[in-house]
Amino acid sequence: MTVVYVDQDGNELATSTIQTGTVGEEYATEPVEIEGYVVIEIPENASGEFGEEAQTVTYVYAKVAGDITVEHVDQEGNALAESSIQSGVVGEEYQTVGKAIEGYTLVEIPANAAGEFKEDPQTVTYVYGQTAADVTVEYVDGNGDPYLIQHLNQGSSGILILHHHLKLKAMLSSKRQRTQQANSEKKLRRSRMSTRK
Structure with a gap:
């Protein structure tokens, strides 16, 4: 019985081995280690019994690839x-x-x-x-009530609009404070005039 070791194209990769025995005697074979190759096919007759006719056990290998x-x-x-x-x-x-x-x-x-x-x-x-984060920009009127909510992706345009919103809100807040102060002064003047009378 001959044991051969070949690649997928049938090229011999290692020296074949020979086993002898009597008819009916059991045999067993094993693949050999071949550097750079791995066994991909183990033959059905890798083990069995010797017969009257010559037998061939063929192990097939493939080349190990780069990772x-x-x-x-x-x-x-x-x-x-x-x-x-x-x-x-x-x-x-x-x-x-x-x-x-x-x-x-x-x-x-x-x-x-x-x-x-x-x-x-x-x-x-x-x-x-x-991934861009969502920014919610809120615009408010003179009373501080929101009148527009716009969702924008964060970026240069979003930052500019957000900056504009903050500036606008600050201006409105400042205007509101001046108006409140003016109203307070008017009330104070009216109070003084009333006292004089």
């Missing part, structure tokens, strides 16, 4: 989550997915998000952008 490193980074290249590793054999298909990261939105799916393992290591990089 796939999956990264999750922001637009500046800073890591947002722990990277993961996928291992396989050359020619085997792989697939990766992005992650849900609080405060961030996926903005770039890499071209090699899915593909085949190769001999060389590969890196799959998912890029995320920071």
Whole structure:
């Protein structure tokens, strides 16, 4: 009985071995370790009994591929989550997915998000952008009552409008104070005039 060790194309990767015995005697075989390769197919007749005819036991191997490193980074290249590793054999298909990261939105799916393992290591990089927070801007009238509420994404325009709102509110508040002060002075003058009479 001959035990052979080949790759997926049938190329011999290690020296074959021979086992002999008598008809009906049991035998057992095992794959050998071959650097850079992994067994992907164990034959049905890896163990059995010797027969009258010659037998061949064939172990099939595949080349170990370079690892796939999956990264999750922001637009500046800073890591947002722990990277993961996928291992396989050359020619085997792989697939990766992005992650849900609080405060961030996926903005770039890499071209090699899915593909085949190769001999060389590969890196799959998912890029995320920071999610804009909602800002509520409130406009008030002269009495301080809101008359418009507008939801805007935070950004330069939102900041400018918010600044305008705060400035407007301060101006109205100042005007209201001046009006109240003027009314108080009028009341005081009327009171004095009444006393004189």
